[in-house]
Amino acid sequence: MAELIHLAGNTYYIKMPTNSGIYLNEDKSVYLIDSGANEEDAKKILNVINEQGWSIRAVLLTHAHTDHAGGCKYLTKTTGCKAYASEAERIFVKYPDIEPAVVYGSFPCRDFRGKVMNTPACDVLDIKDCELPKDLEVFSLAGHFVDMIGFKTSDDVYFVADAVIGEEFFKKSPVTYIFDVERQYETLWKINDLQGELCVPSHGAPTRDITNLSNANKKALKEVEMAVLEAINTPKTCEEITEICFNKWSMNTSFVSFVMVSSAVRGQLTYLRHRGEVEYFFEGSRMLWKICE
Numbered sequence: 001m002a003e004l005i006h007l008a009g010n011t012y013y014i015k016m017p018t019n020s021g022i023y024l025n026e027d028k029s030v031y032l033i034d035s036g037a038n039e040e041d042a043k044k045i046l047n048v049i050n051e052q053g054w055s056i057r058a059v060l061l062t063h064a065h066t067d068h069a070g071g072c073k074y075l076t077k078t079t080g081c082k083a084y085a086s087e088a089e090r091i092f093v094k095y096p097d098i099e100p101a102v103v104y105g106s107f108p109c110r111d112f113r114g115k116v117m118n119t120p121a122c123d124v125l126d127i128k129d130c131e132l133p134k135d136l137e138v139f140s141l142a143g144h145f146v147d148m149i150g151f152k153t154s155d156d157v158y159f160v161a162d163a164v165i166g167e168e169f170f171k172k173s174p175v176t177y178i179f180d181v182e183r184q185y186e187t188l189w190k191i192n193d194l195q196g197e198l199c200v201p202s203h204g205a206p207t208r209d210i211t212n213l214s215n216a217n218k219k220a221l222k223e224v225e226m227a228v229l230e231a232i233n234t235p236k237t238c239e240e241i242t243e244i245c246f247n248k249w250s251m252n253t254s255f256v257s258f259v260m261v262s263s264a265v266r267g268q269l270t271y272l273r274h275r276g277e278v279e280y281f282f283e284g285s286r287m288l289w290k291i292c293e
Contacts, residue, residue, distance in 0.1 A: 002044035004052070007206065008197050009155035014048055016041060018067040019202050021151065021159040022049075023136055029057035031136065033151055033159050034202065035071035035083070039120075042071025046078065058130060061085035062141070062161035063148035064092030064099055066119045068202065073122040083124045086140075088147035090124035103177070103263050111255040141191070143184025144177070156196035158210075163187050166204025167216045173249040174220035175264050181221065181271035188214045188221075228268045232278065235288040241265050 003015040004022075012022040018041075021033030030049060036042045049056060056079045061069050064085065072083050072093060085093060092099045100108045100117040108117075127138055127149065135154030141163040142148055151159045163184075165176065178184045191199070192211050199210040207213055224245070231244040242262040246253055251261065269289060272278040279292050 002041075002048050004048050007155065007157050007200070009153075011153040011155040011157045013159075013200055013206070014045055016044070017203075019200060020045055021200060023133075023151075023153050024054065025057065025133070028053060029055050031058055031060055031132070032056050032075070033060050034062055034068040034161075035059050035075050037067040037070040039071060039074040042074040042078075045071065046075060055079070056081045059083040060127065060130070060151060061089060061093065061124065062150060062159070062202070063145045064089045064096075064119065065145060065162070066099075066117050068161070069093045069119050069122070069124075072124065073120040076122060082130075083122060084127045084130040085124050086147040086149050087126050087128070089145065089149075090126060092146070093119060093122050093124045096121050102179075104259055108259075112259055116256055116260075141187050143180050143182075143187040145179045152194075152196065156198075157206075158191075158194045158196050158199045159202075160191055160194070160199050160210070161202050163191055164201050164204070164210070164213045164217045166201060167213065169203060170216065170220050173251050174223040175245060175249065175251070175261055176220065177260050177264055178221070178267050181225075181267050182274065184221065185218065188218050224264065225268050225272065228265060228272065229277070229291060232289050232291055235281070235283075235290040237286055237288055238262060238265055238269065241269075241289070 005015055006012050010024040014020040023031040036045050058081055059072055059075055076083050096119040100113050104112055137152040139150050141150045141161055144162045148161055150161055192214050194210055198206045200206045227245055227248055231241045242265050245261055278289055280287050280289050
């Protein structure tokens with residue numbers, strides 16, 4: 001179901017599993033923030049917009065993940081509008097095999113590529129070349145992915161994409177995919193200052209106090225970090241650390257979940273390595289991680 005909700009002034013959002021933002025212009029055209037996960041979602045979004053007598057001026061993608069960019073091709077092809085994203089993220093949408101390869105580590109087999117991160121290729125332009133109204137601001141939210149961006153409307157509403165997710169998503173496990181843990185922490189501290197009328201995460205309800213949500217996300221990141229450190233009290237391989245994380249939070253194991261969790265573990269190891277807290281060594285042909293002495 002796609003439900004249109006008015007937030008303030010000319011700012012709306014479409015409530016879906018991945019929320020889409022709407023900024024309405026005087027001529028009844030809209031800037032659509034994110035496009036849904038697939039063609040089905042895109043059709044729902046377009047129906048909502050058409051029911052209001054609006055049209056899409058441009059699709060603005062916060063980042064390239066499929067649940068945000070999967071409907072982009074359908075919307076641009078159907079309406080003739082153009083799509084925009086940050087310079088790095090647009091490449092992932094234009095060449096969608098790159099994104100799952102980054103997470104998987106090489107060209108991924110169909111067991112992974114066919115179920116997640118299967119964005120249809122779409123020609124996306126650089127957000128810097130988009131003629132946005134002066135009162136629609138773009139800001140960086142890097143961390144969750146390479147060069148994720150957010151948007152602030154003239155109604156003092158911030159769309160913060162996946163910089164934070166709702167606390168309900170941490171009930172089963174604190175493990176989420178983070179491309180760059182260090183930059184994610186920087187972004188989480190940054191958005192504490194975004195005290196506008198409302199902040200709208202892509203997964204979760206709008207909030208008037210982003211600080212609590214930011215703190216919950218920082219806490220979840222820290223839980224995963226501590227689990228990794230606890231796991232390597234005695235040296236472990238990355239795969240062994242991943243297994244410990246699955247067992248710690250009783251997560252269901254599948255091809256997709258194992259790839260995503262092991263990627264999250266590698267991200268934490270990179271972060272800890274750069275901080276000088278962990279190091280690796282080789283035991284025969286096995287690479288193991290341990291806490292620095």
